[in-house]
Structure formats: structure tokens, C-alpha cells
Amino acid sequence: MLRTLALLFSSFIWCSASDHPIHLASHELTVRDGRTDWVIKVFTDDLEAAIAEANPGVKVRLERPEARKLVEQYVAGRLQVSRSRKQLPLVFDGLTYQPDAVEIRLHLASGLPLTVTDRLLHERFTDQRNVYFVRGPQGRLDALSTPSQPNFELRYPK
Amino acid sequence: MTVPPFAELGMFHILDPLAWDHLLFVAALVAPFAPKDAKAWFGALTAFAVGHTAAMASQVALQIPLPERAVEGAVLATLVFTSARVVWLKGTVPPARSWLRAELAVAALFGVVHGLAFAKDLAPLLPSDRGALWASWGWFALGVEVGQLAVVAGVFLLRAGASARRFSPKDFALALGALCLGISLHLASQWYTG
Numbered sequence: 610m611l612r613t614l615a616l617l618f619s620s621f622i623w624c625s626a627s628d629h630p631i632h633l634a635s636h637e638l639t640v641r642d643g644r645t646d647w648v649i650k651v652f653t654d655d656l657e658a659a660i661a662e663a664n665p666g667v668k669v670r671l672e673r674p675e676a677r678k679l680v681e682q683y684v685a686g687r688l689q690v691s692r693s694r695k696q697l698p699l700v701f702d703g704l705t706y707q708p709d710a711v712e713i714r715l716h717l718a719s720g721l722p723l724t725v726t727d728r729l730l731h732e733r734f735t736d737q738r739n740v741y742f743v744r745g746p747q748g749r750l751d752a753l754s755t756p757s758q759p760n761f762e763l764r765y766p767k
Numbered sequence: 768m769t770v771p772p773f774a775e776l777g778m779f780h781i782l783d784p785l786a787w788d789h790l791l792f793v794a795a796l797v798a799p800f801a802p803k804d805a806k807a808w809f810g811a812l813t814a815f816a817v818g819h820t821a822a823m824a825s826q827v828a829l830q831i832p833l834p835e836r837a838v839e840g841a842v843l844a845t846l847v848f849t850s851a852r853v854v855w856l857k858g859t860v861p862p863a864r865s866w867l868r869a870e871l872a873v874a875a876l877f878g879v880v881h882g883l884a885f886a887k888d889l890a891p892l893l894p895s896d897r898g899a900l901w902a903s904w905g906w907f908a909l910g911v912e913v914g915q916l917a918v919v920a921g922v923f924l925l926r927a928g929a930s931a932r933r934f935s936p937k938d939f940a941l942a943l944g945a946l947c948l949g950i951s952l953h954l955a956s957q958w959y960t961g
Contacts, residue, residue, distance in 0.1 A: 630785070631776060637894045650892045710891035738772045742899040749898065753772055 632734040636727070638763070640720045640745030647699070647715040649684070651730065656711055659683065659733050672706045680704055680713060687728040690717060697723070721745060722764035727754035773903045777910020780885065782917060788842050788954060789881060793918040795850040795947040796874065799860045799940040802923050807860065807867060812915060814871040818878020819885060820908050826886035827893060827904050833883060836958075842884045843958055845877040846951040853944025858937040885911065 634651040653671055660676075660683050661669045670676060681701040690697045702714040717723075721743075730737045734756075741752035747765045754761060781789045796815065800808035826833075889907055893900050922943070929939040 631780075631888055631892070633772070633776065633892050635892045635894055637896060637899070648895075650894075652891065707891070738776075740772050740903075742894045742896060744896055744899075 632737045634729055634739045636739060636741045638743040643720050645717040645720060649713040650710050653709060653711050655730055655733060659730055671711055677704060684713060689726045691724045722762060724762055726760045728759045731756040731759060773906035774910035777907040778914040781911055781914025788846055790918055791947045791950055792846045792849055793915050794922050795853055795944060797919050797922050798853050798943040799858055801936060810871055811874045814874035815878040816912055818875035819882030822879040822882025823886045826883055827890055830890060835887060838883050838887055839958055841880045843955045845880050847955055850944050850947035850951050853940060854948055858940030858944060
């Protein structure tokens with residue numbers, strides 16, 4: 610009995626009240642007139658930590674203008690888009706900083722179908738989930754990228 | 768494809784092995800009840816669910832900036848209050864009908880507090896497209912409900928196990944309430960010093 614109680618009480622020493630880590634990034638794609646506008650929302654602290662890890666010795670503060678280049682490099686290194694095995698250039702349009710979440714805006718001079726390889730934050734968390742919401746002339750599509758499945762196709766069913 | 772991630776997030780928000788505030792609250796809420804008292808425990812749980820679902824929906828729609836620390840403190844206050852009450856009543860349930868109405872009102876109010884906490888964690892990453900936003904919110908809310916029902920099932924299984932070992936239902940409720948109170952005070956001290 611005492612051992613059970615000791616185990617119970619030692620287990621709650623490790624728990625915390627408010628820290629509910631959600632390892633999520635959301636991607637919103639709007640496809641129209643042969644162009645795809647791409648908005649990524651990611652938790653600020655997660656992105657800062659990921660960029661700092663990729664750039665040892667660099668102090669990362671996303672609210673500063675010089676962070677834009679670091680974000681652009683990080684995204685370019687971990688998010689690739691192709692069609693028929695030909696890589697398509699993702700153009701970085703900018704970012705909006707908020708203390709909770711950063712919004713990264715990109716665009717692609719192409720519509721669907723697309724093959725996406727998304728490894729954003731996969732190196733940080735084994736349970737990272739990058740959720741895709743696609744809206745286009747033929748309706749909505751959803752997709753998911755996880756560390757075990759970073760590649761997927763965005764294509765309307767025939 | 769987006770359905771499972773948000774439902775899963777909602778479920779594991781309740782069953783998070785590293786953050787027990789919501790889980791302990793639900794456990795303390797149903798601790799005094801037997802499965803056969805379905806009207807009472809299901810009523811309290813439903814009132815709590817209505818409160819947090821409405822609060823989360825309003826917060827997702829309006830995105831009012833809330834002081835994060837105050838919301839966390841309020842969640843802990845609901846937890847301390849609910850578990851302390853189980854201990855105070857020595858694991859029993861007052862039979863009066865008026866008590867049930869007060870119970871439902873308090874559960875709904877506490878649900879609002881927990882809903883604000885859910886929204887705080889989720890809202891920054893929700894999509895701006897209305898359809899996708901409400902679908903994500905709906906699945907997250909459904910996942911939360913499934914997580915809560917899993918906690919209730921766990922409490923009733925523990926209760927059955929304790930009963931098989933000749934623990935009285937009152938002793939079980941008192942022990943569970945005391946455990947929740949101990950942990951919630953520990954969490955509150957972490958919050959206060961943190």
C-alpha cells in the first residue's frame with residue numbers, strides 16, 4: 610500500500626498544471642487562377658526553438674526583422690513542392706509575428722495537383738502533426754504530414 | 768484526413784500524461800457517484816460539456832485576448848474546489864433535489880473556465896477559413912468529450928476494483944477526492960511559484 614502511494618505521489622511530481630503541449634502546425638492553401646496562396650501557422654516558441662537548433666549560436670527572436678531570412682531558410686529546407694517529380698519554387702511573401710503563433714505566407718505559381726514533402730518541426734517532436742486545409746475551385750481537400758509520413762499528394766479525385 | 772488529428776488532439780488534451788488538470792477535474796466531478804446514479808453524474812458531465820463547448824466556441828469566434836496565467840489559475844481553482852468538496856462531504860452525495868440544480872450550475876460555470884483554457888491552447892493555430900475552422904473546433908470538442916468519457920469509465924472501473932476489495936463506495940470516493948486534492952494543491956503551488 611505504501612509503495613503504491615509512494616509511486617502515485619512521485620508520479621505527480623512530474624506533471625504540470627498548464628503545460629499542454631500541442632505539436633501542431635496548420636497549413637491553409639487557397640488555389641485560384643493557377644496560383645496557390647499558402648499560409649502556415651505555427652507556435653512561435655516551437656519555431657524559434659527549431660530555427661535555433663538549426664543555427665547553433667544564433668539567438669532567434671522572431672519579432673525582429675532579421676528573423677525573416679532565418680524563417681525563409683528554415684521553411685525552404687523543410688517544405689518542398691513538386692509536380693511530376695519537378696520541384697516547384699515556393700515564394701516567401703512574409704511573416705506576421707504574434708507572441709503565440711507566427712503566420713508565414715508563401716505562394717506558388719501553380720494550382721493542383723501537387724506532391725508535398727513537409728518536414729516542418731518533425732525534427733523537434735515525434736508527434737508533430739502538420740494539418741492541411743485546401744480550398745479551391747473544385748472544393749475542399751484535407752491532408753496531414755507526420756514524421757512517419759511527410760509526403761503526400763494534393764489532388765482532386767477524378 | 769483532418770478529422771482524426773483534431774479529434775485526437777481533443778482527446779489527448781484531457782488524457783495528457785504530463786498535464787492532469789482537466790483529467791483530475793473530471794475524476795473529482797464523478798468521484799462520489801456510482802454508475803447507476805447516471806442522472807446525477809451524466810447531468811454534471813453534460814453541464815460541464817455544455818459550458819466548455821460554448822466557451823470554446825465563443826472564444827474561437829471572438830478571439831478575445833485573455834490573460835493566460837489567470838485562465839490557468841482559474842482552472843486550478845475549479846479543480847481544488849471540486850476535489851475539496853468531495854473530501855469535505857466525506858465522499859457522499861447530498862440527496863436534495865436543489866443540490867442537483869446547484870451542482871449543474873457549478874459544473875456549467877466550471878466548464879466555461881475549462882473551455883477558455885482549451886481555446887487558449889488551440890485557437891492560435893486554427894485556420895481562418897470559416898468552414899475549416901468550425902470543422903476543426905467540432906472535432907476537437909468531440910475528442911474532448913471522448914476523453915472525458917474515458918476518464919469516467921476509468922473512475923468506474925477503479926470503483927468496481929475497489930468494491931471487489933471490499934472498499935466502501937464512500938471510502939473510494941474519499942480516497943479519490945483526497946488524491947485529486949493533493950495533486951491539485953501541488954499543481955496550484957507550481958502555478959503560484961511559476
